[in-house]
Amino acid sequence: MDIRQQLLAAFEIEHREHLDAIRAALAAEGPVDWHDVFRRAHSLKGAARAVDLPPVEAVSHQLETLFERISAGQRPLDREARAATHLALDRIEAYVAASAGGPASMPEDALAALSACLDPGGTAVPAPARAPAAPPPVAMTVDPVPDPATPPAAAAETSSEPAQAVLRIPASAVESLTRASHGLWAALPGQGTVAERIARLAANATALRRRTETVRRVPGSAPSGAEESETAALHRALDEIETGLAALSREAADLSQGHKAVVLSVETAARRLREETERLALVPAETVFGGLARAVRDMARADGQEVDVTTRGLDVPVDRAMLQALKDPVLHALRNALSHGAESPEIRQRHGKPTSLSIMLTVEAQGGRLVLGIHDDGRGPDLAAIEATGRERGLIAPGESLDADALLALPFEPGFSTARAVDALSGRGMGLSVVAEVARSLHGQVQLARRQPHGTSLILTLPLSAAQRPVLIVSAGGTRFALPSGSAEALTRLDPSALSTVAGRPVAQVAAEGGEAVTLPVAELGDLLGLGSGRAEGATIPVVRLRGTRGRCLLAVDRLEEVHTLLVLPAPPIGSDPGLVTGTVILGTDTPALVLDPDGLIDRLSRAGPRGVRSSSKGQADGSGTIPETRRSTILVVDDSITTRTLEKSILEAAGYRVIVCVDGQEALDRLRARIEPVDLVVADVEMPRLTGFGLVEALRAEEDFARLPIVLMTSRGDEEDVARGLELGADAYLTKQKFDQRELLDTIGQLL
Numbered sequence: 003m004d005i006r007q008q009l010l011a012a013f014e015i016e017h018r019e020h021l022d023a024i025r026a027a028l029a030a031e032g033p034v035d036w037h038d039v040f041r042r043a044h045s046l047k048g049a050a051r052a053v054d055l056p057p058v059e060a061v062s063h064q065l066e067t068l069f070e071r072i073s074a075g076q077r078p079l080d081r082e083a084r085a086a087t088h089l090a091l092d093r094i095e096a097y098v099a100a101s102a103g104g105p106a107s108m109p110e111d112a113l114a115a116l117s118a119c120l121d122p123g124g125t126a127v128p129a130p131a132r133a134p135a136a137p138p139p140v141a142m143t144v145d146p147v148p149d150p151a152t153p154p155a156a157a158a159e160t161s162s163e164p165a166q167a168v169l170r171i172p173a174s175a176v177e178s179l180t181r182a183s184h185g186l187w188a189a190l191p192g193q194g195t196v197a198e199r200i201a202r203l204a205a206n207a208t209a210l211r212r213r214t215e216t217v218r219r220v221p222g223s224a225p226s227g228a229e230e231s232e233t234a235a236l237h238r239a240l241d242e243i244e245t246g247l248a249a250l251s252r253e254a255a256d257l258s259q260g261h262k263a264v265v266l267s268v269e270t271a272a273r274r275l276r277e278e279t280e281r282l283a284l285v286p287a288e289t290v291f292g293g294l295a296r297a298v299r300d301m302a303r304a305d306g307q308e309v310d311v312t313t314r315g316l317d318v319p320v321d322r323a324m325l326q327a328l329k330d331p332v333l334h335a336l337r338n339a340l341s342h343g344a345e346s347p348e349i350r351q352r353h354g355k356p357t358s359l360s361i362m363l364t365v366e367a368q369g370g371r372l373v374l375g376i377h378d379d380g381r382g383p384d385l386a387a388i389e390a391t392g393r394e395r396g397l398i399a400p401g402e403s404l405d406a407d408a409l410l411a412l413p414f415e416p417g418f419s420t421a422r423a424v425d426a427l428s429g430r431g432m433g434l435s436v437v438a439e440v441a442r443s444l445h446g447q448v449q450l451a452r453r454q455p456h457g458t459s460l461i462l463t464l465p466l467s468a469a470q471r472p473v474l475i476v477s478a479g480g481t482r483f484a485l486p487s488g489s490a491e492a493l494t495r496l497d498p499s500a501l502s503t504v505a506g507r508p509v510a511q512v513a514a515e516g517g518e519a520v521t522l523p524v525a526e527l528g529d530l531l532g533l534g535s536g537r538a539e540g541a542t543i544p545v546v547r548l549r550g551t552r553g554r555c556l557l558a559v560d561r562l563e564e565v566h567t568l569l570v571l572p573a574p575p576i577g578s579d580p581g582l583v584t585g586t587v588i589l590g591t592d593t594p595a596l597v598l599d600p601d602g603l604i605d606r607l608s609r610a611g612p613r614g615v616r617s618s619s620k621g622q623a624d625g626s627g628t629i630p631e632t633r634r635s636t637i638l639v640v641d642d643s644i645t646t647r648t649l650e651k652s653i654l655e656a657a658g659y660r661v662i663v664c665v666d667g668q669e670a671l672d673r674l675r676a677r678i679e680p681v682d683l684v685v686a687d688v689e690m691p692r693l694t695g696f697g698l699v700e701a702l703r704a705e706e707d708f709a710r711l712p713i714v715l716m717t718s719r720g721d722e723e724d725v726a727r728g729l730e731l732g733a734d735a736y737l738t739k740q741k742f743d744q745r746e747l748l749d750t751i752g753q754l755l
Contacts, residue, residue: 020046036073057108064116086115092296287365288316290325308358315365331437335376343380374462387420410450414438445486475563479533489600492547524556525607536560550600636660640670640686667693688717703732712754
């Protein structure tokens with residue numbers, strides 16, 4: 003990176019500090035420290051000149067002049083001055099961001115607005131005279147110690163490669179991660195010592211065994227003259243064995259203690275490494291939300307409005323993946339606040355409010371939850387208009403009366419809008435539905451509420467980490483699944499006699515909050531997933547009282563297990579329904595389990611026909627793929643992903659097949675050639691190390707013993723060329739994971755067998 007790039011990288015950090023400080027000073031409720039504000043504008047002007055950015059220098063000079071006059075009492079900080087200042091700061095921020103990718107232009111509106119404030123008569127304030135550009139310095143020293151007032155950052159090197167996402171990581175965090183890595187590396191050599199001691203233990207055991215065999219060869223009877231000598235020799239041998247056994251015991255005890263210490267050391271170092279790595283994934287909310295205030299002000303200006311946008315809590319560290327997922331929904335919510343909160347200055351003054359709409363974005367960490375708030379002091383929610391739209395769209399039944407909380411939940415429905423016309427800000431009814439959809443996907447909640455004394459508040463409450471989530475583990479149809487623990491209102495057991503039927507559907511009455519009894523539909527999780535039930539005949543039914551954003555139900559399962567806080571990974575394509583599966587968790591035995599979406603289950607229940615709750619797993623032949631015990635064919639599953647092959651194994655075993663697994667094509671080929679067990683069918687991935695699925699098919703078809711062995715290729719490679727190649731090589735079926743349905747897999751296997 004050349005010297006100019008280094009200077010620009012440093013300026014990118016410095017200019018944000020000055021802009022944020024000026025905005026914070028103007029948004030403060032108390033008196034403004036004009037000396038600091040003026041100093042910020044002056045420093046910004048000088049820094050812009052150093053990196054040869056004349057447009058930024060010119061706007062900064064006008065800001066400096068404006069702040070000087072306000073500080074001297076020559077003009078007030080009125081609405082016009084505030085608007086011009088925010089416009090100038092926004093334009094500088096946008097110009098610097100655009101300059102990182104190449105030449106950029108500064109809009110003239112910022113200078114025009116500042117000139118109008120400084121000289122209403124129309125004479126512009128002259129820009130500062132510029133001396134000829136001096137050559138850049140030959141070197142620049144960067145202090146590695148981060149300034150407490152400035153978020154430490156690492157500049158990204160420019161290259162011809164596509165732009166990559168850059169994380170700004172404090173130097174102290176990198177140092178902590180490095181120390182944790184060194185600690186783990188230092189602990190690993192101890193494993194070699196353990197191996198050496200195990201080898202000595204084995205050698206001692208071998209020597210003792212040989213010595214024992216020697217003792218056994220001592221004759222049982224001997225001539226009387228030699229008896230005493232033989233007995234003495236036997237005793238000496240036994241003494242040697244006892245001594246050896248004592249040494250062996252000590253060695254084993256020392257080995258055990260040493261191994262425990264090594265394992266503890268490795269676990270401690272690994273835990274520190276994991277904690278430091280996870281901490282690196284946390285970034286200040288400002289890294290993603292910092293530009294939203296400017297975006298809202300730009301939208302307001304384009305619509306002929308003035309708006310004061312403030313932020314609070316943007317220094318809260320949040321998982322970066324969660325911030326990225328929330329960026330668009332938060333912008334939708336801010337746009338909604340701007341559209342539905344706007345009032346004319348006259349109306350606002352009559353209600354005792356400032357002439358400009360005020361919008362605030364707040365970020366807070368409360369316990370293990372992240373709370374985002376979008377608050378405005380506008381006209382507030384129009385409950386009459388919401389009710390009218392709800393009745394018009396059939397969301398409120400004729401004669402039905404809803405309270406305020408129920409009405410305020412309706413705007414989150416897709417397509418719901420009370421706007422009279424479609425414009426750039428509103429009218430399509432998609433903004434709040436996007437917010438609700440993302441909140442649900444992140445296992446959070448969203449709420450719309452009146453704000454006192456004026457306006458509206460939209461509150462998003464989410465798990466603080468996008469990765470670690472508390473989940474309830476349940477079992478159904480011989481497979482374990484995970485449910486977001488926040489969606490489980492209660493866990494209970496029902497007697498089969500407590501079930502009744504309404505409109506052909508099983509229902510049960512349970513106690514709700516406040517002690518009132520409510521009747522809820524009962525859904526068998528195994529039936530919803532096509533797996534059947536594994537409960538004994540007449541046994542009590544474990545039930546989860548499940549709540550989603552679209553209703554509630556009683557979810558019957560085979561077994562209720564514990565609640566764990568686990569790392570939630572993206573759901574694999576295999577067996578995943580986008581509306582039903584939201585991720586995967588790895589349980590203690592390295593067994594993956596799908597995380598099910600409560601709304602997806604409730605939707606599937608509403609679409610399903612009337613079905614009774616099963617009380618036994620016997621005699622199930624209802625299309626779930628279960629086969630009689632007399633037909634236990636053996637299937638070889640080949641996939642390098644532990645999650646995918648374990649899920650396939652679970653599906654096939656639940657259908658009654660015997661399943662063995664291999665991690666790649668070469669292991670599968672070696673196992674088949676070794677004739678360890680008879681295999682009736684192979685299900686293989688395509689992209690695997692050592693030997694691909696294509697290579698496995700080609701190798702098997704070349705051998706007479708496997709020429710007719712049914713082979714199903716199941717992969718994410720769904721191009722026509724790949725499908726044609728797989729079938730030409732001899733695969734009997736080619737299934738793609740993106741469009742995978744477990745019934746299709748079971749039907750295909752049933753046809754081939």
